[in-house]
Amino acid sequence: MKKYEYVQIHIGRMDGSKSGEIRQTINDYAAKGFRYAGFVPVRENDRGRITDMDLIFEKDAEPSPDNAQPFPL
Numbered sequence: 001m002k003k004y005e006y007v008q009i010h011i012g013r014m015d016g017s018k019s020g021e022i023r024q025t026i027n028d029y030a031a032k033g034f035r036y037a038g039f040v041p042v043r044e045n046d047r048g049r050i051t052d053m054d055l056i057f058e059k060d061a062e063p064s065p066d067n068a069q070p071f072p073l
Contacts, residue, residue, distance in 0.1 A: 001060070001061045002058045002059065002061060003058065003060070003061040003062075004037070004056060004058050005029070005034065005056075005057045005058075006040075006054040006055070006056055006057075007025055007029075007054065007055045007057070008042060008052060008053070008054050008055075009022060009025070009052065009053055009054075009055060010051065010052050011050060011051055011052065011053065012051060022055065025055060026055070029055075029057045032059075033059045034057035034058060034059045035057065035058055035059060036055065036056075036057060037056040037057060037058045038056050039053045039054060040053060040054045040056065041053050042054055
């Protein structure tokens, strides 16, 4: 099973000024064991340009005691 986390980023104008923030966020989550899985547009302006998006990160979920598999005998 996978665990997902979403980080909303406000882009505003797409002039490259947010690329450093996006890269840093990806690096921060990678350091926590997450993998960058993609993004989802959250909001667009009246011209159809993305102004806000969610970055999606995933990692293997820790097994809970309820879902733990017994060792084979």
